[in-house]
Amino acid sequence: xxxxxxxxxxxxxxxxxxxxxxxxxxxxxxxxxxxxxxxxxxxxxxxxxxxxxxxxxxxxxxxxxxxxxxxxxxxxxxxxxxxxxxxxxxxxxxxxxxxxxxxxxxxxxxxxxxxxxxxxxxxxxxxxxxxxxxxxxxxxxxxxxxxxxxxxxxxxxxxxxxxxxxxxxxxxxxxxxxxxxxxxxxxxxxxxxxxxxxxxxxxxxxxxxxxxxxxxxxxxxxxxxxxxxxxxxxxxxxxxxxxxxxxxxxxxxxxxxxxxxxxxxxxxxxxxxxxxxxxxxxxxxxxxxxxxxxxxxxxxxxxxxxxxxxxxxxxxxxxxxxxxxxxxxxxxxxxxxxxxxxxxxxxxxxxxxxxxxxxxxxxxxxxxxxxxxxxxxxxxxxxxxxxxxxxxxxxxxxxxxxxxxxxxxxxxxxxxxxxxxxxxxxxxxxxxxxxxxxxxxxxxxxxxxxxxxxxxxxxxxxxxxxxxxxxxxxxxxxxxxxxxxxxxxxxxxxxxxxxxxxxxxxxxxxxxxxxxxxxxxxxxxxxxxxxxxxxxxxxxxxxxxxxxxxxxxxxxxxxxxxxxxxxxxxxxxxxxxxxxxxxxxxxxxxxxxxxxxxxxxxxxxxxxxxxxxxxxxxxxxxxxxxxxxxxxx
Amino acid sequence: xxxxxxxxxxxxxxxxxxxxxxxxxxxxxxxxxxxxxxxxxxxxxxxxxxxxxxxxxxxxxxxxxxxxxxxxxxxxxxxxxxxxxxxxxxxxxxxxxxxxxxxxxxxxxxxxxxxxxxxxxxxxxxxxxxxxxxxxxxxxxxxxxxxxxxxxxxxxxxxxxxxxxxxxxxxxxxxxxxxxxxxxxxxxxxxxxxxxxxxxxxxxxxxxxxxxxxxxxxxxxxxxxxxxxxxxxxxxxxxxxxxxxxxxxxxxxxxxxxxxxxxxxxxxxxxxxxxxxxxxxxxxxxxxxxxxxxxxxxxxxxxxxxxxxxxxxxxxxxxxxxxxxxxxxxxxxxxxxxx
Numbered sequence: 001x002x003x004x005x006x007x008x009x010x011x012x013x014x015x016x017x018x019x020x021x022x023x024x025x026x027x028x029x030x031x032x033x034x035x036x037x038x039x040x041x042x043x044x045x046x047x048x049x050x051x052x053x054x055x056x057x058x059x060x061x062x063x064x065x066x067x068x069x070x071x072x073x074x075x076x077x078x079x080x081x082x083x084x085x086x087x088x089x090x091x092x093x094x095x096x097x098x099x100x101x102x103x104x105x106x107x108x109x110x111x112x113x114x115x116x117x118x119x120x121x122x123x124x125x126x127x128x129x130x131x132x133x134x135x136x137x138x139x140x141x142x143x144x145x146x147x148x149x150x151x152x153x154x155x156x157x158x159x160x161x162x163x164x165x166x167x168x169x170x171x172x173x174x175x176x177x178x179x180x181x182x183x184x185x186x187x188x189x190x191x192x193x194x195x196x197x198x199x200x201x202x203x204x205x206x207x208x209x210x211x212x213x214x215x216x217x218x219x220x221x222x223x224x225x226x227x228x229x230x231x232x233x234x235x236x237x238x239x240x241x242x243x244x245x246x247x248x249x250x251x252x253x254x255x256x257x258x259x260x261x262x263x264x265x266x267x268x269x270x271x272x273x274x275x276x277x278x279x280x281x282x283x284x285x286x287x288x289x290x291x292x293x294x295x296x297x298x299x300x301x302x303x304x305x306x307x308x309x310x311x312x313x314x315x316x317x318x319x320x321x322x323x324x325x326x327x328x329x330x331x332x333x334x335x336x337x338x339x340x341x342x343x344x345x346x347x348x349x350x351x352x353x354x355x356x357x358x359x360x361x362x363x364x365x366x367x368x369x370x371x372x373x374x375x376x377x378x379x380x381x382x383x384x385x386x387x388x389x390x391x392x393x394x395x396x397x398x399x400x401x402x403x404x405x406x407x408x409x410x411x412x413x414x415x416x417x418x419x420x421x422x423x424x425x426x427x428x429x430x431x432x433x434x435x436x437x438x439x440x441x442x443x444x445x446x447x448x449x450x451x452x453x454x455x456x457x458x459x460x461x462x463x464x465x466x467x468x469x470x471x472x473x474x475x476x477x478x479x480x481x482x483x484x485x486x487x488x489x490x491x492x493x494x495x496x497x498x499x500x501x502x503x504x505x506x507x508x509x510x511x512x513x514x515x516x517x518x519x520x521x522x523x524x525x526x527x528x529x530x531x532x533x534x535x536x537x538x539x540x541x542x543x544x545x546x547x548x549x550x551x552x553x554x555x556x557x558x559x560x561x562x563x564x565x566x567x568x569x570x571x572x573x574x575x576x577x578x579x580x581x582x583x584x585x586x587x588x589x590x591x592x593x594x595x596x597x598x599x600x601x602x603x604x605x606x607x608x609x610x611x612x613x614x615x616x617x618x619x620x621x622x623x624x625x626x627x628x629x630x631x632x633x
Numbered sequence: 634x635x636x637x638x639x640x641x642x643x644x645x646x647x648x649x650x651x652x653x654x655x656x657x658x659x660x661x662x663x664x665x666x667x668x669x670x671x672x673x674x675x676x677x678x679x680x681x682x683x684x685x686x687x688x689x690x691x692x693x694x695x696x697x698x699x700x701x702x703x704x705x706x707x708x709x710x711x712x713x714x715x716x717x718x719x720x721x722x723x724x725x726x727x728x729x730x731x732x733x734x735x736x737x738x739x740x741x742x743x744x745x746x747x748x749x750x751x752x753x754x755x756x757x758x759x760x761x762x763x764x765x766x767x768x769x770x771x772x773x774x775x776x777x778x779x780x781x782x783x784x785x786x787x788x789x790x791x792x793x794x795x796x797x798x799x800x801x802x803x804x805x806x807x808x809x810x811x812x813x814x815x816x817x818x819x820x821x822x823x824x825x826x827x828x829x830x831x832x833x834x835x836x837x838x839x840x841x842x843x844x845x846x847x848x849x850x851x852x853x854x855x856x857x858x859x860x861x862x863x864x865x866x867x868x869x870x871x872x873x874x875x876x877x878x879x880x881x882x883x884x885x886x887x888x889x890x891x892x893x894x895x896x897x898x899x900x901x902x903x904x905x906x907x908x909x910x911x912x913x914x915x916x917x918x919x920x921x922x923x924x925x926x927x928x929x930x931x932x933x934x935x936x937x938x939x940x941x942x943x944x945x946x947x948x949x950x951x952x953x954x955x956x957x958x959x960x961x962x963x964x965x966x967x968x969x970x971x972x
Contacts, residue, residue, distance in 0.1 A: 056967055059967070059969065060967055060969050061969075062971065205967060249971075253971065254970075254972050255970070255971055256964065256968055256969070256970050256971075257968060257969055257970070257971065258964075258965075258966050258967060258968045258969075259966075259967065268962060268963060271957070271959075271962060272959055272962075272963070275957070280721065282720060282721050284717060301957060301962065302946055302947045302950035302951075303947070303950040303951045303953070303954040303955060303956060303957045304957030304962070305951075305957070307720055307721065307943055307947070309716075309717070309720060309943075311713065312713075312743065312745070312746035313742060315710060315713065316710070316713035316742070316743050316746065317713075319706070319707075319710040319713030319714040319716075319717065319743070320713050320714065320717030320720070321717055322706075322714055322717065323686070323704075323713070323714035323715060323716060323717025323718035323719075323721075324717040324718065324720065324721045325717075326684075326704055326714070326717075326718055327718045327721040327722040327725070329721040329722075331717065345707055345710075346707060346710060348707075349707050439963055439968070440963065442960045442964075443960075476681065476682070476684045476702035476718075476722065476725050477681055477682055477702075477722065477725060478681060479679065479681045480681070481681070482680055482681055482700055482701055482702050482703075483702065483703075484650070484652075484696050484697050484699075484702070484703035485703070485704055485705070486696070486703075486705025486706065487705065487706060487707050488705065497652075497697065
């Protein structure tokens, strides 16, 4: 849903400032269906952590949530500068929040640079809470403000709350033994306290978290907790906030939930899939943003016999995965675009030797190094075709962070069943964004059946299952089944080296057909909205939230529009052409310059589709898609 | 394979595959293949528990000729693929067969890292100082000034010494042997295969078509006694047709002396077990013309292997956290219930 704007101006006017520090100021309570809050500051200000804590508290209170962390590629860009700004946006709702929201209702700006970068996004009359202590001449200059925006009319369209957050944090921590610079680092918790109060969140879960996180540094734990409480109390007694918001529990389906990011969900999905298949997981990877989180998460789960291998490079990571698969294990690698380039050759080998493995590409802005910390969907054609020769692979794409769990399992299932590499296309937004995850009933997850030929059985390395065309997977150590495989073309069935022209064509067609037959084994494409009509919006990956929200808004406004979001990009679900042919027009929004559209047109030359494209390193805003759809209706 | 077959004593034939060997007639690879096939029965490892992994190049055809599990992979990547295999299957004996181009040029990085990790596998690097399969371009071990298809005016690349790379990577077993000395080749192979940890063997191998007699100046029958020295642990480096020469160290450098002329000089004693690789490194710099070229085991030390430490961490995690339970994993962190 589009967030419903509170009439803040009125609220502010009605309340009237009263200087009565002993009694709590009068204020209006307002209930919101959704609220978008953005925390912004220097990359050393702890904004990711602050946003994360706010999100956690909201999730635990039963809101739906959707987050957008946005941070610079530099670990610490020069302090106070525009490139050094780090932000975290969260959309909390008593209704479903499919996206982090377009424009924040509240911006917390810890310094002038954060204000400069993020002010343009804040909704009209939205709250802008600033740390006035940071508005020094030096910081203003670094942020390229010619005059102090807190003084002039720059902020006249916003409800500005000026608070000397650093000073108040120091006061609150007078008793603390921490050094001044350590005290200064607690100010994000003070700011968090303010926002907790403003949106009526209980700080309990965060206080517990602080206790655990800093259990070995009691001084720091106590200071952070004190700063948080002080911020909360200050908001409570000050007359600066004439209004307080409520965002009630969301009416989401019954179940047990936890907050999860895409990278975490992929990691847990892989551990689960390995377990369901009765295989040990080998994860070979080379550190790369934004995929490293998967490696970090998996390395914590060694008690599941997960073997994580930080390779010397991307090529070795993929190579080691192939070696692990050859050895009869579940081999998985994860990377981002530039790493995919390096892995291409080895992915080709996996295709040739028809060993099961999973390759995760957490896409980021490209080409080359591109925008390491920003999102994009521009590796689709690379995933499809970025190898020499006829080299088909299965490609799947989760639509949301929580869905990464299911798609990881699905990728593993397909890899084993069809003896093929499977590429999972995630992206920076899904990887780092978080949402509530309804926890599955573990006992009901279907087992993944994997069989290996045994000694004494008739065995030919390239003999195939007549239905799936998967070859047999005899593993080293099995007496009597010794065989050799490799990157040179194989003779059909026997797997010996073959340069025979007819055989090569046959094998190319078999490999292609094998991947095509996955279509018999996957869920059909589904339409949200009427099954027939003027316009169908077709998407894949992270565009799901914005598209869904846009069509929900438009349908609520009486417009007839539908969507179909694909999780399987190669092969497509079998019914897909039937689905889209019921519509006059098809709109394909994607964060690239039309790669999925290119695929659709190649596969279905008569499709009446047009693209809607954005490559700014940021996800679509709902309003962008909404207005594009309006244009077409 | 039936239990009857398992029971029989292994012979060379158990390791010979049905594939027709397709190296050029006279290639040094034949000798190496034959020695490997003859040496394998000496270990108590069944054919199905050996895996030969190779990259690309003439040497990399090797796995096809072995009746074991085999993987002819892609150029330079064999050490990476073998590492993944060994990590998940410590029970297998993993071999890597590579060449000077495959291992030291396109795959240099993987070779270095497989060695520094001490992955328990046996790496055979066939050094013929030329690119054979691509028809005769110079390789990273070709001598400076070499005239080849791609260097008509002579190569301007300084060559690399494979053993220096192995030692710099802290390989725990490092040796050199040659295709024409079948006995020595067999001895080194056996030692390498029995070594627990990574073993790296440089094998001087003759390419009869593109670089014939590349090592003749050293290994030629008529002068080899004078130009080769065989290393034996705990013994001085004695060589010469009449065993009349030896090596001493002077000003941190090896030097040849004639025993008859200098009977009282302190001779250097070979120590393959020296914990640090300095001595072995010194040996690698004994090169023809100035010095006799050493053959044998340069270094053989013990260190925990990568796959063992990987397994140890798993065991310790299981001990600490208990065997992984999916439900506990998924139902963790901050959760909330909706009724």
